[in-house]
Amino acid sequence: xxxxxxxVCLGNICRSPLAEGILKSKVNPKKVFVDSAGTAGYHVGNKxxxxxxxxxxxxxxxxxxxxxxxxxxxxxxxxxxxYVMDNSNYNNVISLAKSDxxxxxxxxxxxxxxxxxxxxxxxxxxADEGFTTxxxxxxxxxDHIAKxxx
Ligand code: 4NP
Numbered sequence: 001x002x003x004x005x006x007x008v009c010l011g012n013i014c015r016s017p018l019a020e021g022i023l024k025s026k027v028n029p030k031k032v033f034v035d036s037a038g039t040a041g042y043h044v045g046n047k048x049x050x051x052x053x054x055x056x057x058x059x060x061x062x063x064x065x066x067x068x069x070x071x072x073x074x075x076x077x078x079x080x081x082x083y084v085m086d087n088s089n090y091n092n093v094i095s096l097a098k099s100d101x102x103x104x105x106x107x108x109x110x111x112x113x114x115x116x117x118x119x120x121x122x123x124x125x126x127a128d129e130g131f132t133t134x135x136x137x138x139x140x141x142x143d144h145i146a147k148x149x150x
Contacts (some may be wrong), residue, residue: 003149004033006079007109008089012038012068014131015085015120017048019109019138021056021063026146035079037071039092044068049124055131059139076102083109083145085120110137112144 007019016036024034046068047053056063073096075082082105084090090108097103110118120137123130 002033004079005081006075007036007083008071009085010038010040011043012036013043013049014052014123015134017063017066018052021061022138023142025061026142032149037069039071041070044070051128051131055135082106085109109141112141
C-alpha cells in the first residue's frame with residue numbers, strides 16, 4: 001500500500017514545493033507518493049520561486065522541475081494526509097471539505113514537530129534568510145513524518 005501525502009500552502013511556489021522536495025528526499029517512492037498544491041491559483045503552471053529552488057539546491061534537493069497547481073476537492077479523495085503550512089491554509093482547505101473524513105486528513109505540518117511554533121511563515125515578501133528558516137522548519141517536520149511512514 002502506498003501512502004499519499006499532499007503538501008499545501010497559499011501560492012504553491014515557496015513553502016509547499018520545498019515540503020514536497022524535502023519529504024521525497026527522505027522516503028521510498030514505492031511506499032510514499034508526495035505532491036504539493038496551493039489554495040490560490042495565482043501561479044498555476046509556474047516553477048517554484050527561484051529562492052526556494054536555490055535553498056533546496058544548496059541542500060542537494062532539486063525542485064526546479066515542479067509545476068504549480070491549485071488544490072482541488074478531488075485531493076481529499078486522492079490523498080491520505082494533507083499537510084498545510086499555516087492556519088490560513090488550514091481554513092482555506094477545510095472550507096472545501098465535504099466530510100469529517102476529509103477534515104481528519106488535514107494537519108499543520110509543524111504539528112509533527114516538538115517546536116513551539118506551529119506555523120511555517122510565508123517567506124514570499126522576505127529576504128533570502130526567510131527561505132533558510134522555512135527550509136529548516138520543513139526539514140524538521142519531514143524527518144518526523146518520514147520516520148512515521150517507514
Ligand atoms: P507560498 O508563498 O504560499 O509559500 O507559495 C506565497 C507565494 C505567492 C504569494 C503568496 C505567498 N502571492 O501572493 O503571490
